[in-house]
Amino acid sequence: xAIGVEVDVDRMEAPPDVVIRRLPLYARSLRYLLxxxxxSVSSQELGDRINVTAAxxxxxxxxxGEFGKQGIGYDVRKLLQQIEDILGLSHEWPVAxxxxxxxxxxxxxxxxxxxxxxxxxxxxxxxxEKIGTMxxxxxxxxxxxxxxxxxxxxxxxxIIAVPAQRAQEVADRLVMAGVRAILSYAPTxxxxxxxxxxxxxxxxxxxxxxxxxxxxxxxxxxxNDPET
Amino acid sequence: xAIGVEVDVDRMEAPPDVVIRRLPLYARSLRYLLxxxxxSVSSQELGDRINVTAAxxxxxxxxxGEFGKQGIGYDVRKLLQQIEDILGLSHEWPVAxxxxxxxxxxxxxxxxxxxxxxxxxxxxxxxxEKIGTMxxxxxxxxxxxxxxxxxxxxxxxxIIAVPAQRAQEVADRLVMAGVRAILSYAPTxxxxxxxxxxxxxxxxxxxxxxxxxxxxxxxxxxxNDPET
Numbered sequence: 001x002a003i004g005v006e007v008d009v010d011r012m013e014a015p016p017d018v019v020i021r022r023l024p025l026y027a028r029s030l031r032y033l034l035x036x037x038x039x040s041v042s043s044q045e046l047g048d049r050i051n052v053t054a055a056x057x058x059x060x061x062x063x064x065g066e067f068g069k070q071g072i073g074y075d076v077r078k079l080l081q082q083i084e085d086i087l088g089l090s091h092e093w094p095v096a097x098x099x100x101x102x103x104x105x106x107x108x109x110x111x112x113x114x115x116x117x118x119x120x121x122x123x124x125x126x127x128x129e130k131i132g133t134m135x136x137x138x139x140x141x142x143x144x145x146x147x148x149x150x151x152x153x154x155x156x157x158x159i160i161a162v163p164a165q166r167a168q169e170v171a172d173r174l175v176m177a178g179v180r181a182i183l184s185y186a187p188t189x190x191x192x193x194x195x196x197x198x199x200x201x202x203x204x205x206x207x208x209x210x211x212x213x214x215x216x217x218x219x220x221x222x223x224n225d226p227e228t
Numbered sequence: 229x230a231i232g233v234e235v236d237v238d239r240m241e242a243p244p245d246v247v248i249r250r251l252p253l254y255a256r257s258l259r260y261l262l263x264x265x266x267x268s269v270s271s272q273e274l275g276d277r278i279n280v281t282a283a284x285x286x287x288x289x290x291x292x293g294e295f296g297k298q299g300i301g302y303d304v305r306k307l308l309q310q311i312e313d314i315l316g317l318s319h320e321w322p323v324a325x326x327x328x329x330x331x332x333x334x335x336x337x338x339x340x341x342x343x344x345x346x347x348x349x350x351x352x353x354x355x356x357e358k359i360g361t362m363x364x365x366x367x368x369x370x371x372x373x374x375x376x377x378x379x380x381x382x383x384x385x386x387i388i389a390v391p392a393q394r395a396q397e398v399a400d401r402l403v404m405a406g407v408r409a410i411l412s413y414a415p416t417x418x419x420x421x422x423x424x425x426x427x428x429x430x431x432x433x434x435x436x437x438x439x440x441x442x443x444x445x446x447x448x449x450x451x452n453d454p455e456t
Contacts, residue, residue: 020440024433028415032392050417087436088443095435102334109330112415112432117439156442157435181438183431187256187340189278197438201429203411204340205252207323207385208315210409210425211345212248214384215316 015063022060023083025050030080042073084117094121094155096179098170099162100130100140103185107161108135118157122149143170150177157181164188171198243291250288251311253278258308270301312345322349322383324407326398327390328358328368331413335389336363346385350377371398378405385409392416399426 029050033041043054061067064086068074084090097108097120108123123135124143131142141149149155158179162170167186174182181197184190187205190198257278261269271282289295292314296302312318325336325348336351351363352371359370369377377383386407390398395414402410409425412418415433418426 017437021433021437023440024430024436025417027436028430028433029417032416051419086440088439089436093435093439093442102337106330106334107431110431113435116432116436118432118435157438159431159435181435181442183434183438188260189253189257191279197441199434199438201431201434202252202256203335203338203387203429204344204346205249205256206411206427206429207321207341207346207387207409208252208255208317208344209245209249210385210411210427211316211321212251212314213425214321214409 015060019060019063022052022056023087025052026057026060027080027083027087027089030076030083033076034080039076040073041076043068046074087117089117091117092119093117093157094119094153096122096124096146096150096155096158096174098124098143098146098158098160098174099166099185100125100135101161104161105135107159107185108138121153121155122146124149143173146173147177150174150179155179158183160184160186162186243288247288247291250280250284251315253280254285254288255308255311255315255317258304258311261304262308267304268301269304271296274302315345317345320345320347321385322347322381324350324352324374324378324383324386324402326352326371326374326386326388326402327394327413328353328363329389332389333363335387335413336366349381349383350374352377371401375401375405378402378407383407386411388412388414390414 026046029046030041032049033046043057047054047057064082067079067082095113095118097104100108100123104123104125108120113120120138123138123140124146125131125140126143130140133140150158155177156179158174158181160167160170160174160182164186165188167184167188168190171182171184171190171192175192175196180195182190182192183199183201185201187202189200192198254274257274258269260277261274271285275282275285292310295307295310323341323346325332328336328351332351332353336348341348348366351366351368352374353359353368354371358368361368378386383405384407386402386409388395388398388402388410392414393416395412395416396418399410399412399418399420403420403424408423410418410420411427411429413429415430417428420426
């Protein structure tokens with residue numbers, strides 16, 4: 001593996017999804033470095049922070065062009081800017097959040113979205129007792145109005161935090177309104193048309209994938225993989 | 229690819245982590261089938277529900293022995309029982325939950341854990357104003373007492389929902405007390421000793437991995453991958 005980053009035109013065509021999913025972790029780590037006042041970093045130092053090898057980082061970045069200089073490392077601010085551009089974060093993404101139960105309310109209040117290109121643009125629920133109440137300074141709207149709001153604001157991203165048995169119906173309506181990417185907290189697999197992205201967050205499944213190892217007292221090199 | 233499942237002794241030694249992470253999704257889908265009164269399922273039908281190919285399901289299960297019968301399919305109840313056994317879910321796992329902010333409180337109240345082998349056994353926070361208050365019928369305890377509770381109850385699993393800058397310190401203390409697997413909601417990579425498992429849930433990173441595609445209007449075959 002060469003130290004320098006070489007650009008492979010073929011590979012630039014389509015980086016694998018696993019690489020795309022690592023880019024936000026690189027960006028996050030670079031943000032922390034900036035907060036610590038660190039302006040330059042080697043792939044080794046960056047890798048140590050996120051349990052990825054230096055070779056992996058160089059290979060991942062090589063899909064997108066040439067970054068850093070051999071023996072000098074990366075300019076943290078510049079690399080962060082470049083990764084944010086790659087991820088489409090040079091502008092803000094409005095997000096519809098559907099299902100304002102305990103979890104939805106916590107998501108609505110989560111400060112981690114702010115300053116990272118994500119803006120919760122509308123809160124929706126179907127419970128008449130919730131509609132019209134506020135989460136901080138945002139009103140909860142009727143899910144019947146989601147279609148209008150999504151179209152008016154050009155919203156293409158949504159977060160679903162409704163019970164599993166309602167998730168498919170909610171997803172169908174969001175996609176009809178123009179949503180093209182869904183993060184679902186509902187523990188069920190959604191069926192969506194081609195061209196719509198869905199990713200899932202399911203803490204039960206994550207915990208169960210660790211009880212497997214605990215039940216066997218297995219430890220391994222991959223136990224702290226940032227991708228998972 | 230043969231329809232029947234053949235047992236490969238070498239492969240039974242160490243199924244890859246990606247297979248372990250799919251098992252909880254199979255179990256979840258089988259639970260839904262049972263709720264719908266469906267007692268028998270083919271790998272094709274099961275695969276269609278979770279966007280995994282039938283071949284993938286058969287290959288994944290082959291790591292653990294022989295399941296189902298050619299041309300008959302799987303006995304749903306039996307396969308669920310077998311997968312739960314593989315995942316170590318034949319007994320209940322007590323879990324320590326640290327950080328009872330908006331998110332931690334929502335996790336504490338999440339009904340999805342119950343009846344799935346996960347029991348939130350202790351809520352911990354460092355904020356004196358929260359300590360002693362209740363989430364439903366559970367008191368919030370001081371994080372200073374976590375060590376004692378973890379040792380007394382033999383807790384080996386923990387969920388961390390504290391701010392990123394406190395997560396490493398919390399993880400260190402949990403591991404010292406005996407925790408061997410951590411699900412962290414804090415957006416930072418934790419450094420833990422060998423033999424300790426860490427997995428992460430970071431909605432910002434997940435959203436950013438989809439804005440990449442939205443910014444390019446890319447759609448692909450992998451856009452609804454249940455693993456992610």
